[in-house]
Amino acid sequence: MMRKSWIESANTAETDFPLINLPYGVFSRAGGAPRCGVAIGDYVADLAALEHAGLLETAVFDAPALNGFMALGKAVWECNRERLTALFAAEGDPALRDDAALSAAVLVPQAEVVMHLPFAVAGYTDFYAGRHHAENVGTMFRGPENALPPNWLSIPIGYNGRASTVVISGTPIRRPLGQIKPPGIELPVFSPTRRLDIELEMGAVLGQGSAMGTPLTVAEADDLIFGYVLLNDWSARDIQAWEYQPLGPFQAKVFATSISPWVVTKAALARFRVSTPERTRPLLPYLREPGPMLYNIELEVRMRAEGQRRDTVISRTNYREMYYSAAQQVAHHAIGGCRMQVGDLLGSGTISGPEKENRGSLLELSWGGKEPLTLEGGVKRCFIEDGDTLTLAGWAQGDGYRIGFGTCEGKIVPAPALRPEWLDD
Amino acid sequence: MMRKSWIESANTAETDFPLINLPYGVFSRAGGAPRCGVAIGDYVADLAALEHAGLLETAVFDAPALNGFMALGKAVWECNRERLTALFAAEGDPALRDDAALSAAVLVPQAEVVMHLPFAVAGYTDFYAGRHHAENVGTMFRGPENALPPNWLSIPIGYNGRASTVVISGTPIRRPLGQIKPPGIELPVFSPTRRLDIELEMGAVLGQGSAMGTPLTVAEADDLIFGYVLLNDWSARDIQAWEYQPLGPFQAKVFATSISPWVVTKAALARFRVSTPERTRPLLPYLREPGPMLYNIELEVRMRAEGQRRDTVISRTNYREMYYSAAQQVAHHAIGGCRMQVGDLLGSGTISGPEKENRGSLLELSWGGKEPLTLEGGVKRCFIEDGDTLTLAGWAQGDGYRIGFGTCEGKIVPAPALRPEWLDD
The missing domain is CATH 2.30.30.230 (Fumarylacetoacetase, N-terminal domain)
Known part of the structure; x- marks a missing residue:
């Protein structure tokens, strides 16, 4: 009790x-x-x-x-x-x-x-550490035989995100403009994204830093972590598909990342520590955890169209599904000597579970836009429409109590009006 | 005069x-x-x-x-x-x-x-806007027919960099540890990089910001730029080759980026404005420049091994070789609504010219490590060895005067000693 x-x-x-x-x-x-x-x-x-x-x-x-x-x-x-x-x-x-x-x-x-925003975001790095998510996306893009990239089981794949657009839950999210290249057309067009999506993630918040040129062990890396938040890595899938080769996602992601207002401390979560899943391929020693460093945190995604009175829960999953812990991600982040900072935010990567109802993005839930979801009242959705509100919630469930994160929500507002400079002659 | x-x-x-x-x-x-x-x-x-x-x-x-x-x-x-x-x-x-x-x-x-460091680096974004560089690297990796990625002529390709490790010229650069996978071996090994490289770039420094959700025209984007510095985007090519698919370079780059100490203002460079090269493919209107926004800036790279008394000039090129200007890059950066900040730093991308002696990286100069360079005194180099010093220099050449950037230099110090936790059992 x-x-x-x-x-x-x-x-x-x-x-x-x-x-x-x-x-x-x-x-x-x-x-x-x-x-x-x-x-x-x-x-x-x-x-x-x-x-x-x-x-x-x-x-x-x-x-x-x-x-x-x-x-x-x-x-x-x-x-x-x-x-x-x-x-x-x-x-x-x-x-x-x-x-x-x-x-x-x-x-x-x-x-x-x-x-x-609970802290000044010094740097934001996003990872790709959920195996079900990587396999789902890989299957859609490359087929089931090549679903996981060759490095995935060895590296907690990460990339630098944009810190300036990390915003607090409740901030309206403007649909981004950008280049998209629909199939069958040779040249890109300029358009608001047509495939706006969420990514359900946890964010690890660093409360301590490290010196440049000084790698960290996984145990030292875990010691830098102050706590965790819910994180929605908003994504424009059509912009991403056209831009991401060869240097990764940029305009598809930099327009906004939402986090929940409360940083739940590592101390509060200590009793919910769990081990990462069994390794399919042995990790290099610098990534091996000295003990359980992942957490048993229940997660859900809710969606509501403009004018609807109630949310529909569209996904339920758990942070323990991740293949790499935040401690492993920080250790990898610093292994080449990167200076870590107080206020760094690390996105876990999309948290999907093994079943269809456990998927952490609309891309996966609608299987690339082919299988629409049905919301309350029969509304159909493959991706996010203007006026939709997306809400993440999370909690560690104890016996008769919960350690909750509150919610992380955002409502989509229409793209900016087109300016004369952006129109073709 | x-x-x-x-x-x-x-x-x-x-x-x-x-x-x-x-x-x-x-x-x-x-x-x-x-x-x-x-x-x-x-x-x-x-x-x-x-x-x-x-x-x-x-x-x-x-x-x-x-x-x-x-x-x-x-x-x-x-x-x-x-x-x-x-x-x-x-x-x-x-x-x-x-x-x-x-x-x-x-x-x-x-x-x-x-x-x-002349300014607090709010965000760092690196681009890939040099056509000769993109074609050289693309030819090495994918063959001459597929040298340029399909999006390259439409998008000033960029990715988020790591602001916490942008350092002032003269800061020693520690050789990074990381995962590399030599050819013919199935699993990666943990090692100091064996292919340490430079990238000769210009950095644009933003002196004004923009509001989230508010795209900019190219003219408005140019107005945010306060000035320019020399920038060396240190790169570990073997770490990069193993990690960069599918989300781009990370540990290969985050260990260090050096900039020159003096920010040369846009006002000082005004008389050296030149147009970007003719377009091979028309740009979308949001990227079209209302006037010349690139600069005629002479650049060179010098290299010196430990104990050598003199630098060897290993490359000479010019900023005007870029296919996209910094103004176009800022306009692209903000088109989806990304908030730009006072103190944002944008790397131009590697500046290579059309000839072999104009290449802005050792990867290109040694053609993937196959054609060693000869330094002063007969020293051979494909990539950077411990104790080597690399220096960038740049100036706009006027009639009897120059608008100079000074130099941007860095000496390589050995990788950290391996700790017991990093060794295999």
Whole structure:
């Protein structure tokens, strides 16, 4: 059973934010500046207010990003978690609980706040570490015999993403313009993407960095990770198909990446650690994990068309399906001497499971646009239409409680109007 | 003829830094903090000191990066250039010239300063816009019939690079470890790269940004560019060959990118504008240039082995060889709505010319390692050995003067020692 809080809404089986979660984020109240908080039940606890009241030992939370706190390192992360646990526990330190004025100032209903990007994204790297996803996409593009690229079982394949367009859940996503080359036409056309898609991913957030020229072991790499978020790597499949050879995806991805507002700490997830799947091919020693470094996190994708009242769950899967853990990805990232930074974000790669209903992208769910999904009310979808809202949700399921991530959502708005300069003479 | 300065070393035909150049950088003196300066003849002019003396209208140069100045925008860039020109011109404003104490404080011999990264690199994107390079590499990998990828004549192909390892000229470059798969072996091995290479590029520096979801025309894109630097996109060809399919180069490139210390402004280069080459295939309208947006900049690559007293020039080429300008690359970068940022760095792609001696990488110069180069004293090289120093240089050649970039150099130090965790059981 779970330790109880004096904040009643933190004690239910359904809340994403029980006492043992305490995820970090950045919020603001009407007219206020963004500052750091933790989620507890239905509230955000204002960490800057707790600092000002002298109840925390840090001086980093009156800031619009968690980077300053993360940079303090693991000992401070642990100390702060213990302190917050004591302040919110039913049988803990009464300093907050018994001070009605202070607790009213510190505990803000989540319904009254606006959430912001929780950290300044220093660098964003995206991976391709889900085997079912790689096999599904490979089968569609190259046939089942050549589904996995030859390097896939040896390398946690990754590529640099674009940090400037990582946005907080709720930010509207504008349909991108770009070059697409429909089949049977010789030259590309300029058009809004016709195959807008999601990728269901987890994001690992680095709270510590490394020096340039200094590789890391997998254990050292895991130590850099502060926590995890949900991540939607929005993708324009038709732009991607035309551009991605030979140097990888660019305009197909750089227009937006959404993340959930709460960074769930590695400490909160510790009891949900699981091993990566058995290796089909032995890994080189620099990638071998000294222990379980993946997590058992339930995930789902929901979709809703404009005007619909309810979401349709279109996919259910689990983070444990990944072939490589984030720790392995960080170790690979740094092996050539790349400098890792506080605030680096690493996308796991699309998380698909073994069955059709476990697929983490519409490309896979509609099998390249050939098998439409049916949403609530009979609406059909192969890819995303303007006005659609896509929502990711995730939680680690305990016995009578969950360590939740909240949601990561985005609604699609139409592409920009075409300007005269973009039209043919 | 060129307008003269009262600083005599700025008036020679050989200096990179005449009065009409005035490139911006960040420097420090022994024991001092980094601050902004401009190069003039053999000196760095301390811009923070000029601000403190009330001779400039800004308050941004007592900072370790140019980002604050760049963010002020084009009108301020132009105003500051006019002001500096007046202060350094022989027949100009005497306020600095006639104040011996002030001019001694402001003008620091370049030999006495350490140069730093001139701006905080917000994002780094690398392109592949040199046709001769793309054809050379394509011929080596796919044969002459399929040298250019099908999209190459329509898209200025680019991919996200790693900003955290962009370093200033002079920074030693550690040979990266990684996975390589030599021909004829089934599984990869863990090893220092055996095919370490350079890529001779120009870097465009963005001094203004754009809003997410807002594409730019080519003219608007050109307006974001503050200036240009020399850029060496260090590359590990064997790591690249094994990793780059399907998502592009990653560990082959993220270990280091070097840039020259001085940002040569677009204003200084204006008279050297040239048109991109004639199009083989018409571009989509969003990529068409309203005027000449490429530059006539002479480039060379020099190489020196450990212990050698002199560089050998191994390549001579020109920036005008590029098929796409930086303005076109920025327009393409933003067309899907990517947010551009003050401090973004865009690599041009490797600049090779039509002849063998114009090639901008050792991969091309040694034709995949088959035709070794001969350096001073008979030393042979296909790729870079430990202790080798590679230097890029560049200048726009005027009539009796040059707008120079200085140099961009890096010496290779050996790979890290192997740790027990990386060795096979």
